[in-house]
Amino acid sequence: MPGIRILLPLLSVAVFLAVWQAVATAGLWNETFVPQPITVWRAAVDMSTTHDGVIGYQGYLLWEHLYMTLRRVLAGVVAGVAAGVALGIAMGTVGWLRSILEPWLTFLRTLPPLAYFFLLVIWLGIDEAPKVTLLALAALPAAAIATTTAVAAAPIGSVEAARALGASRAQVIRDVVVPAALPETFTGIRLAVGMAYSSVVAAELFNGLPGIGGVVKDASNYNNTPVVLVGIAAIGGSGLLIDGLLRAAERRAVPWRGKI
Secondary structure, X not given: OHHHHHHHHHHHHHHHHHHHHHHHHHOOOOOOOXXXXXXXXXXXXXXXXXXXXXXXXXOEOHHHHHHHHHHHHHHHHHXXXXXXXXXXXXXXXXXXXXXXXXXXXXXXXXXXXXXXXXXXXXXXXOOHHHHHHHHHHHHHHHHHHHHHHHHHOOOHHHHHHXXXXXXXXXXXXHHHHHHHHHHHHHHHHHHHHHHHHHOHHHXXXXXXXXXXXXXXXXXXXXXXXXXXXXXXXXXXXXXXXXXXXXXXXXXXXXXXXXXX
C-alpha cells in the first residue's frame, strides 16, 4: 500500500534519530565523535544562513556548496554515462572489441578514485578538469559493463526475426537490441551515478570549495564532526533524490520492465 511505503522509511528515520540521541546522551563517546542531533541541526542552520557577519561555511551557503558539487557530478556523469553506453553497445555487438576493452574497464572499475586522482591533478591542474574527469571515469565502467551485458543478452529470436524481415544491422541494433537492453542499461546508469557520488569527496580534495566534498574534507581537518555530518547528509539526501528521479525516468522509458 502507498501509505505503508511512505510510513516505513519515515519510521526508520525516527528510530535512527532516537538511537542516535540515546547514544549521544549516554555519553559513551566524546561529543567530538558523536554530537547530538540538535548540534548537527544547528550546524546545518549556520551553514545555510548568514550569522554574525559570517556567510554559511567558508563564505558560501550550504545550497551553494551543494550546487557546485551537483554541477560537477552532472558534468562527470553525463560524460561517463554517454561514453559508457556507447562503448557498451559497441562491445555487446562486436565480440572482438569486447575481448579487448572489457579487461581495461574491469581494471578501471576496481581502482579506488584516489589511486589515479593525483595523476589527474598532475596532468590537468587543480581546477574543474580533474574533478569532472574523475567523476566521469568513476561512472563509465558501470554504465559500459551493464550495457554490454544487456546488449549481448538481447533475444536471439527477435534479432533473427528482424533480419528475416530485411532489417539492416543498424536497424536491428536501433529497433531491437537497444530497446531490449534499456532496462539493464538504466540499472547501469543508476550504479554509475552511485559510483560518481561515492567519488565526490575524493574529487574535491583540491580546490573543492565551494563543494560538499570540499566541506567534508575541510571540516574533517578541524575535527568539526557536525559539519562533516551535514555534508554527508547533503550528499546522501541529494543522491536519494537523484536516484528517485532516475527511477521515475526508467518507469516512463521502460514501462514494460517486470511485466514480460
